[in-house]
Amino acid sequence: MWDVESFLSRRRRGFRFEEERRVVEEIIAAVREGGDEAVRSYTKTFDRMELGDLRMPEAWFEAAEAKVTDEFRAVIREAIGNIRRFHEHQRRSSWFMSEEDGRFLGQVVRPIRRVGVYVPGGRAAYPSSVLMNVIPAQVAGVKEVAVVTPTPEGQWNPGVLVALRELGVREVYRIGGAQAVAALAFGTETIRAVDKIVGPGNLYVALAKSAVFGRVGIDMMAGPSEILIVADEAADPEWTAADLLSQAEHDPMASAVLVTPSKTLAQGVMKAVERRLAKLPRRDIARQSMEQQGGILLVDSIEEAVAVANLVAPEHLELMVADPHRWLGMIESAGAVFLGPWSPEPVGDYFAGPNHVLPTGGSARFASPLSVDDFVTRMSVIQYSEAALRTQAARIALFARAEGLEAHAQAVEARMERGGRGRDGAAR
Amino acid sequence: MWDVESFLSRRRRGFRFEEERRVVEEIIAAVREGGDEAVRSYTKTFDRMELGDLRMPEAWFEAAEAKVTDEFRAVIREAIGNIRRFHEHQRRSSWFMSEEDGRFLGQVVRPIRRVGVYVPGGRAAYPSSVLMNVIPAQVAGVKEVAVVTPTPEGQWNPGVLVALRELGVREVYRIGGAQAVAALAFGTETIRAVDKIVGPGNLYVALAKSAVFGRVGIDMMAGPSEILIVADEAADPEWTAADLLSQAEHDPMASAVLVTPSKTLAQGVMKAVERRLAKLPRRDIARQSMEQQGGILLVDSIEEAVAVANLVAPEHLELMVADPHRWLGMIESAGAVFLGPWSPEPVGDYFAGPNHVLPTGGSARFASPLSVDDFVTRMSVIQYSEAALRTQAARIALFARAEGLEAHAQAVEARMERGGRGRDGAAR
Structure with a gap:
């Protein structure tokens, strides 16, 4: 048993993983350059598998269905229902505020277009990972969900494949590691690049996600x-x-x-x-x-x-x-x-x-739990009427000049110089 | 003029900034070790200033008030009102769902406890930066907002100080650069560590933010x-x-x-x-x-x-x-x-x-614009009744064992072994 002070003074040390980072960057560069062939070559090295088609074969899904019990399938369906119902509460609407002078402001919520989900393979393969990462994306309205999951030596987890089927995920690639993250981020001949990558993975996967961050969005590092x-x-x-x-x-x-x-x-x-x-x-x-x-x-x-x-x-x-x-x-x-x-x-x-x-x-x-928020973006919307701009032009220009940004002021003032050439002014 | 293809093929190259990263990591380590004294020493080097008190002196705020026009103050007040009104639409409530069998699930929204805001000094000092980073934090309900802003050679921007006053920000330190980010992330004798750092800055500030990420939250890199x-x-x-x-x-x-x-x-x-x-x-x-x-x-x-x-x-x-x-x-x-x-x-x-x-x-x-969402966290809340757990225990245990996690199954089953020792069961 500890006292409070000695308990709170324990801190995990940070690690730098210089060597692993170097390996990951090499893999990413090779996949960016070499596409599918580079992915195949790393899969041969790391997963000891000769891959023809990168896609998970339909036959494997069918074999997986045969391997799980009806009981398991019923539980997974109930879990999917529960998870979906909870996440539906997180959905957000676009909103607008309209002011008397004709200003119209708001926030538009859009699903991210295309999301990649990493699902670990081998021993750490959890069907629940599939549910927890795919369902919020689906509830958010993401149209394209591409899943990567390694099948080292051709082995796969039936629960994972059945979970993917139950969720209706059709685009599944049997690849993993940094090479899979690179393929999702940059695209290959077979795999179109995604906008965001989520899902847990080992150290190499985590380092690869952090290396491609900026190019694509990523979830938090667990x-x-x-x-x-x-x-x-x-x-x-x-x-x-x-x-x-x-x-x-x-x-x-x-x-x-x-x-x-x-x-x-x-x-x-x-x-x-x-x-x-x-x-x-x-x-x-x-x-x-x-x-x-x-x-x-x-x-x-x-x-x-x-x-x-x-x-x-x-x-x-x-x-x-x-x-x-x-x-x-x-x-x-x-x-x-x-x-x-x-x-x-x-x-x-x-x-x-x-x-x-x-x-x-x-x-x-x-930070917060993964949620529907992680699979949407918000855009601000700004519309001024002619009347609103005329009322506020001088103030906006004054602020711009206080910040030393003359061209900002002029963009507003250009519209004051001649009357109503804009569309919502009548005199065109 | 371009055609679509040549336009889209233009890509910005990434840079690595190895040397700058090294400098930033050295500064962070020194501030972590040396606290206020290290911050003072870097401020002397980079901002050419001997700092006694790290706090922005009250007299400077008063001098700033005297330097801005009433017109500017009126515009800034109107801007604050507009920005606050828009961001108030982004506020979110906690919610709960209560199911018939006694399951009670929800999401609790809490403001982040303590936030640090970086405001650039010198030529790129913009009062609007103060408004755009501080107001969403205030609307979110963040109780402590600490601002850092460098005053190289003792120079400060009156608009920035007036903006801070108008927003009621009282905790302002006249420090900048990687040393200010490190002070916010790790704390010093004078400055208590924050939970998240936001605000724009130069390359060193950006690299410092990304180096302390994990220890604290940060906003996106602009x-x-x-x-x-x-x-x-x-x-x-x-x-x-x-x-x-x-x-x-x-x-x-x-x-x-x-x-x-x-x-x-x-x-x-x-x-x-x-x-x-x-x-x-x-x-x-x-x-x-x-x-x-x-x-x-x-x-x-x-x-x-x-x-x-x-x-x-x-x-x-x-x-x-x-x-x-x-x-x-x-x-x-x-x-x-x-x-x-x-x-x-x-x-x-x-x-x-x-x-x-x-x-x-x-x-x-x-990604999305900075918003009230960036200054709150969400927590999930889960409460099962005895009835709910009894109904679902077998399914939860089955799923746990399918994932190979026996102790997970046992945590549920331990509660089934003896009747009602829990508080919401009657028989205690």
Whole structure:
């Protein structure tokens, strides 16, 4: 157990990844230059696969359908319904304000035209990744969603392929790594360039996304998973321990922390963690995470625990306390907040509806979960009437000259020089 | 004049700025280590100023008040009112959805706690920068706005200081460059660290912002200013030329382009540009911009001009055509759209209300103007009732196991093992 000070003084160190960056830049340059052939060549090297068609074969989708149970398909359909319903609440409308003098101002919301989604392959292939990245794009109205997902040595995850089918995604390429990101960003003979790339990936994928940023939009960079549980003496130690371990099993770097004023709970949770840990298939990962990144912080009160949560700004925050809604009002920064004893974090991972792509590493202080907002753009709209411009021309010109921008002032004044040549003036 | 193909094949080359990056990283490390003293030392080197107190002295604000005219103050107040009114339309509410089985889901919107705004000093000091970066933060409900602005050799821009006063910003530091960005990101003895940094700056400021990204949030990186004007044969060549020059005077790298099906208009505009250019105080800048980055593109129709605009995704787009609202519906990507002959781009720069911080370099395909959204975070909220979890536990556990995450399944199942120990179950 730690005290507050030593807990908050722990900071993750930044890494620079110079060598990996160099490799990624080389791959991007080669794909930009060589197109499909370069993608094939890297796929041969990294995924040990000779690719003819870059597209995922229809036969693989059909084989995937045969491999999953009806039960799984039913669950995935229900999850899709839940996720879609939640994200539909995030849709935004264009709006306009019209002033008496003929000024017409507004904001137009448009879906991004074409989005690329990276879906990890191999062992870290999660069908839920497909749902959480594709559904908000579809709800936003994005017309073209192109998915890339590597199939190392020709292996694929049936759940991932079935999820893509259930969502009606038709454009799927069996490529991955930095070469897939480069293909999406710059386009090849087969793959048209996209406007934005989202989705999780390994270090090379993350570095490639950050290298092509500017050319295309990208989503945030996700760090290791985190959970912070604020619990009082009435919380169940067994449930609390299970929730901590559900994050710890993700990654040795994942962080699972309990903050509580109850020493009794803390001791109970420690015992329960040990007991449960021993039986987990991913116990080595979970143990490493609990020992190195996890822990229990004893505080004086729930107020103090909430203050700690606000400083940490965790990806997942559970409030296992009496009257959690009261405390929610004091939470300033977290990715997702789980209220009360019946809301273990995993319900939010693929089923309840909210997105599981959440800000990590304290970035919830300034960043938000992936949402429909990430798949639209807003444009400002400005229309002045002749009357409005005539009334305000002198003020606009004065401001322009105060900033030393004469041509700005003249663009307004040019319109004052002769009467009504513009279209909404009558005298043309 | 160009044809469509040669126009679209022009691409700006990327630069790497290796040397500048190294300098910036050194400055950041020094400020992180040395705090106020390091900031003072860089300010002495770069701004040739011995700083005691980092704060902008009250006396300078008072001197600034005495230096501006009542007319300017009235214009700035009117601009503030317009900008505030527009941005108030962008405010978003938290929302919740409550399902029959006791699931309670939602999205809570919170202002970012503490924001730093960079305001350039010296010659590129624009009062409008203060308005456009501070007002959306204030409308979002950000409680702490800290402003940094360099005062090289003790020189300051009265308009900038008056704008800060009019907005009620009280925390202002007279520092700039990478050292100011580092101070905001990491904090010093005098300056508390912020959660997000916004505002324009020179190359060193931009590189510093991108170096501290992750530690804090940052706004987008702005490139040179751009205008694309779509105009038909009825557009006024004099007005069109004036609008092109209003962007060209910003920067030799600024891009001002006319796309029109009318050869007559094109020729008229070329002549008018020459004539007007000769009389501009910033003619050298504007000429370089027009010659190297600007131009006129002849197309077959307004349809084609609109298609070009969508490919370019310009920062500013003027539609000087008959029935501009009809064409607005076809515009997919632009930062701000100006409709009709009475809406020259400068009306949007500081007065009409919409933000002038806009996506450049084609990034309007995936990015949006600075807005209230940039100063809030959203948190997801998930609460399951006991009934909801009991109904759905098996499905959630099945999905978890399909993804190979046993501890996820167990966090749900732990709650099914014994009856109702949780608080919203009765039997405790």
